[in-house]
Amino acid sequence: MVPSPSPSARTATRPAFARWMGTTNQVTRTFLSAGAIPGLINLGGGLPDPKIFPTGRLAEFARRAVAEHPGEALGYGPIEGLAPLRDAIARRFSSAALPLTRANVLVTTSGMQGLDLIGKVLLDEGGLIAGQFPTYLGALDAWRPRAPSFRNLVLDAPGFDPQEALAGAQFAYAVPNFSNPTGRLVDLATRRALVAAAHRTGTWLVEDDPYGTLHYDGATLPRLIELSAQAAPGEPYAGPVIYMGTLSKEIAPGLRVGWIVAAPEMIEALTLAKQGSDLCTSGVTQRVALAAIETGLVDEIQPALVALYRSRRDALCAALATHLCDWFDWEVPVGGMFVWALARDPALDTDALLPHALAAGICYSPSSVFDATGANRRGMRLNFTLNPPERLDEGMRRLATAVAACRGGRQVA
Ligand SMILES: Cc1ncc(COP(=O)(O)O)c(C=O)c1O
Structure with a gap:
């Protein structure tokens, strides 16, 4: 018999397979499993501090979900999510201008x-x-299978023209509150201009908002979906904004509960897509999420979360000033989980620096992974929420050692 080629050899030339195997972005994988590397200081991910998870309350919610709602919690459920949770999310994001119903809400994993x-x-x-x-x-990871092209929008660049920016796009995507990776807040004028351009051009506008409640200085700004609703205040929402939220940063990412709020026609299409994805989000964690919202837990823990993370932001910025001010510039973020630092010397390549950093016991996310082309190699995203101040200081000390090793052209052992 003629030996058949191995399955991987047979698949290797297929575009879909090659698209994944060819990706150089192993960063998420590294920081999600970094806990297993002894001694590593992990500033790579958007990771909340597990010490602040409200474990007692969540355990009780989970126990009650299974004991009191066994069919709903442990059986299959509606694709679009449990009705009481959709109602609670609709109430949470409703206002006089934006009266939402469960038809506007899809629960996501x-x-x-x-x-x-x-x-x-x-x-x-x-x-x-x-x-x-x-x-x-x-x-970028989620959309890679369709091999999209990207028009990069620098929302705070002088002369930014939203109408031109959105023209011809299948959708627009923004994280207006404390963007990942930069931590920047999109200002009100730009929010209004983006929404107006989405209405004028008929372009869907995805507003991704995991960090909206993590604001450390000053007030928050209206959501894009709220501004969009002002075009037809008080009417059922039928506009172009697709608003996305999650409990990952406010409560715990292990729940894997998030939501999309949008026009009913969009919710319908996304529900059919979810059917082909996972049928439904876990009933246990949906029930826990519902209890966390309805008992007020989500709102109760927010001040403690903000106080803790603000102090860690300050600690990381102080550590950068102590150890790395000759090498990097950074912005003090007004919210979110990250400091975005840019090398002063354009020749300092943060992809090349990463192996030295890992060898020194510190992990960050290089700027190349936030660019569809991978070309942006001068920056790094540093998380400040997972580690206490002394670890953040030690992390920046290690990073300075790594910069010296990288600049000295030393090989990583
Ligand atoms: C901008 C943004 N969107 C979405 C997510 C996804 O978070 P999750 O799937 O945990 O809700 C994250 C997580 O870091 C994020 O930063």
């Missing part, structure tokens, strides 16, 4: 599934996405 479903529903092969730049790496 967290924010990442929302991004995936949006790509499935809105993106054709090779289609154009107008995305805030630098772009959340998980969104």
Whole structure:
């Protein structure tokens, strides 16, 4: 018998397979499993501090979900999510201008599934996405299977023209509150201009908002969906904004519960896409999420979360000033989970620095992974929420050692 080629050899030349195997973005994988590397200081991910998870309350909610709602919690459920949870989310985001009902809400298996479903529903092969730049790496991952092209939107660049920016795009994508990776807040004028352009051009506008409640200085700004509703205040929402939220940063990412709020026709399409994805989000964690919202837990823990993370932001910025001010510039973020630092010397390549950093016991996300082309190699995203101040200081000390090793051209052992 003629020996058959191995399955991987047979698959290797197929575009779909090659698209994944060819990706150089192993960063998410590294930081999600970094806990297993002894001693590593992990500033790579958007990771909340597990010490602040409200474990007692969540355990009680989970126990009650199974004991009191066994069919709902442990059986299959409606694709669009449990009705009381959809109602609670609709109430949470409703206002006089934006009266929402459950027809506006899809429960997702967290924010990442929302991004995936949006790509499935809105993106054709090779289609154009107008995305805030630098772009959340998980969104790039979610949309990679359709090999999209990207128009990079620098929302705070002088002369930014939203109408031009959105023209011809299959959808636009932004994280207006404390963007991942930069931590920047999109100002009100730009929010209004983006929404107006989406209405004028008929372009779907994805508003991804995991960090909205994590604001450390000053007030928050209206959501894009709220501004969009002002075009037809008080009427059922039928506008172009697709709003995405999650409990990952406010409560715990292990729940894997998020939501999409949008026009009913969009919710319908996304629901059908979810059917082909996971049928339904876990009933246990949906019940826990419902209890966390309805008992007020989500709102109760927010001040403690903000106080803790604000102090850690300050600690990381102080550590950068102590150890790395000759090498990097950074912005003090007004919210979110990250400091975005840019090398002063354009020759300092943060992809090349990463192996030295890992060898020194510190992990970050290089700027290349927030760029669909991978070309942006001068920056890094540093998380400040997972580690206490002394670890953040030690992390920056290690990073300075790594910069010296990288600049000295030393090989990583
Ligand atoms: C901008 C953005 N969107 C979506 C997500 C997805 O989060 P999750 O799937 O945990 O809800 C994240 C997580 O870091 C994020 O930063």
